[in-house]
Amino acid sequence: MRLLEIIIKKEDKEALEKILDVEEVIEKWISETVDEKLVVKALIRDEHTKELLNDLENKSDCRVVIHPVEGVLPKPESVENKEDKTIGFGKFIAISKEELYSDVDEPVSLSANFILMVVLSSFVAGIGILKDNVAIIIGAMVIAPFLGPNMSMAFGTTLGDLKIIKKSMITGVVSTLIALVISFFWGMLAGDVGNITMDPKPSIEDIILALVCGFAGVISALGGQGGSLVGVMVAAALVPPLVRAGLLLGGAYYTDALNSFVIFATNIICLNIAGIITFYLAGIQPGKWWEKENAKKKTRNAFLIWSLALALIIIAVFLIRKLGGDE
Known part of the structure; x- marks a missing residue:
């Protein structure tokens, strides 16, 4: 898992929430900074980190800090949707x-x-x-x-x-x-x-x-x-x-x-x-x-x-x- 700390402008909140509205995002928290910006912390599953960062890379005025996660309590539930069982090369990647x-x-x-x-x-x-x-x-x-x-x-x-x-x-x-x-x-x-x-x-x-x-x-x-x-x-x-x-x-x-x-x-x-x-x-x-x-x-x-x-x-x-x- 990775903890992403995303700093964005307030007007970009809705667009970011759409990006984070996926099952690989275990949980997210939003707080406000003194300079009229938002700090969004999202706990992400490893296999989704690369795709999410690619989406964020194209956004201007967006700063992302990546933190490795050793463990969390309580333990996150597994993703229930197992329809796509194809294992691609990207599935083995745990680093962005x-x-x-x-x-x-x-x-x-x-x-x-x-x-x-x-x-x-x-x-x-x-x-x-x-x-x-x-x-x-x-x-x-x-x-x-x-x-x-x-x-x-x-x-x-x-x-x-x-x-x-x-x-x-x-x-x-x-x-x-x-x-x-x-x-x-x-x-x-x-x-x-x-x-x-x-x-x-x-x-x-x-x-x-x-x-x-x-x-x-x-x-x-x-x-x-x-x-x-x-x-x-x-x-x-x-x-x-x-x-x-x-x-x-x-x-x-x-x-x-x-x-x-x-x-x-x-x-x-x-x-x-x-x-x-x-x-x-x-x-x-x-x-x-x-x-x-x-x-x-x-x-x-x-x-x-x-x-x-x-x-x-x-x-x-x-x-x-x-x-x-x-x-």
Whole structure:
């Protein structure tokens, strides 16, 4: 459930009551403010929050504050009308577009904490790779903030929001360069890094895994289940191949470094493709009709670009396996 605090002008009271006159609105309260406005508090079922906010988005001079609800007493009765038993993709969504805005903004901010987490995860991954310790490598995956920029880029692409896309791209490029520079100089100073365990040659299974992780990550975010993202971060494996590529590049093992970087690039591409598809199917789109058409065009173009990049990766995978004498 969500508690919506809606601030409107007095003359908009009747129109708002029509919007709130649905069975998913459990209860509502109206109070008056000192500046001749009304504050309407409505307790809403999760599945209706997105539709209601879309209706309110087109109203001018309307401010909505969204509060998550842990529980209420007495317990609200279930909706009696069960005629429509069709379960659509949107039924699994427990979080609104407005709440997603807040969730994707923090992970892509180039704050001191974000940069520190990138640096720390790079060192942890490097130690795990050099010691060939899987547990340490998994620890680097968990603390690495690399998943956030890719999810937010897919979110911004679906909305056609250039501000989010630009912010995500800058954060992703900067964090990638930080990890790559650290591991590159580490590889130069570490001596012979040729004995570290190499990434396996990229395969179709790696592409499928990255796509599945992308779908899982976005569905977890849409369902408001941020805690399950830890498992997605581990499965996505963005930091280890990037750090391994830097170590090998610093040690002048260029072919092996390229192999690791291809795996890193594959994960990035697949995460974005899966994110765009999932956000689009979930109905994440701007509220205004002219923005929807623009967003669809940007989403289509971005999807084609990422798909082309994935096709090139698949071709590279087959070439690497063929040139490497795949058994």
